[in-house]
Amino acid sequence: MTADQALFRELVEPTADGARERVIHAVDVHKVYRTGNQETHALRGATLEIFRGEYLSIMGPSGSGKSTLFNMIGALSKPSSGKVYIDQVDIAELDPNELAWLRCRKVGYVFQTYDLIQVMTCLENVTLPMAFAGIEPEPAREKGIEILTLLGLGERLLHKPAELSGGQQQRVAIARALANSPEVLLADEPTANLDQRTGQEMIDLFHELKRRLGVTIVAATHDLKMLMRSDRILWIEDGRIVRDARPSDVDFSAAEFH
């Protein structure tokens, strides 16, 4: 066993029970932000499990700690206390470089406003994370073309984001998130800026990706259509996970959805 492997064994959590494999596991996570003398408790003991191949929706009003939770799951920041395992690695133990490595390969982000780099073409946007992962330009290019073609953007490889519709930009953002074959795809309100039809297409696309690539998808959303078609829904409120249910057990006619 090499030193790296030995170190790694210390970081890995004990193997999960059961057939389902945990991609993300958060245990009693607290996060406190300090600005001057003021302390803000964004998370107060959130615990959750996300399993491989799952399509999970997270609901929560603004200020509920949803974005902080997303930051944790995405290896963007560390918890003040508690454990967050991404693909069995405890992020609290990692230094900034290792966190960057994790972000690069294990997590794919789709931001609400897409956040494509405007000066780059679609293809360059998609190959950028591959470059960060140390993949040579030629194979990165090939893979970028493959992913974009898969997402129906084969004709738009060399267009700049500004030349595309919102739905197309969203697809480029998804392609970029998938570039390094991440364990989990994090999407923040992926349908919020899309019209009804494009939103529906996006939901179909997520299911397609889940089915064909086995991608784990975690989406923050209030979109009823999206919630109804997810495998599981988590509610976050006041820094805690307050409910965990399958769509079949949820009454979607309740007031909170309208």
Place this chain on the structure above:
Amino acid sequence: MTDPTQSAIPAQPKLPLGVAVAIVRQGIRIRLGRSLVTLLGVTLGIAFLMTTLTAQVLRRGVADEEALRETANRRYAVLLSETGPLLGKSLSLAASGTLDDGERRLLARLAAEGVRELRLRPGTTLPEGVAAPKTVRKTLDDWTRGSTAVLVLGDAPMPAAAEVLGGASRQVVALSRAVTTAPADGLTVVGLNRPPSAEERATARREAERERFRTAWIVAVSLLVTVIGIANSMLMSVTERFRDIGTMRCLGALSGFVRTLFLVEAAFMGVTGGVLGAIGGMLFALGTYLLPYGGTLLATAVADGAGALVLMLFGSVVAGVVLSLLAALYPAAAAARMVPADALRSTV
């Protein structure tokens, strides 16, 4: 993917410098206007440095010529202080032996200042190719008559008082060499070669010292302004790219990569601005020396100082790169310090 080794984190993820260069090239192309302003700042700063350095080399190359001009000017000034303006006046000239360069220049200067004619003492010949006012041959009796002053050039002995005075009651005799004969009544003898006094020399030295200090000061300030200009422009660039940087950090870019982005941009600006500035500054300095000294002399000066000039060209480019990098240190650090979550916090 339950095999834990697959998740092992490498100690030091590698840094794609090629990607950084590509991104910087793209950024410069897209934000061409701002890039050009930055570039102009570097170019001007380095051009000024190079102009000053080149001028030093050229000044050394034309030092002999400059000393001659200085001598001629001083002699002319001494003569003028005795005679008043010489425009349209006649002078008498006794010369023998060889004229030194300073004396030749004095004659040329007299011609340039509009002296009407030179009345030559018998036995005086001017060497071929000397620029001088019109010459008139005269006899011993009347060679000084009606002239404003008598010039005694070369190693000619000073003529006898009677011969100089002729019919006149008072005459100025200007000698370019050491006075060997005691002055007679009615003659004002002026030594054109009067060396600068200790006081004048001290003043000149002080002035030169002050000039050197002033130049060094201006160069230092201009370079400082350049650095501040680049730093300012780079900070603007960081703000402009706040979002892109955040996105890249979320995609797994290391803070070192972000720092590299800005340092690469600065290095590029430094090289380009340095080369442009160094060449431009040297040409400007050559231009300012071409006018008063002429091509031949300048070519010699350049040939003599070629080694130093090449060294200075390289030095200026290096200075451009170093100053740019120096200016980019703080903006690059500011960009690298940015926490990736900040970018998300504004969106989620």
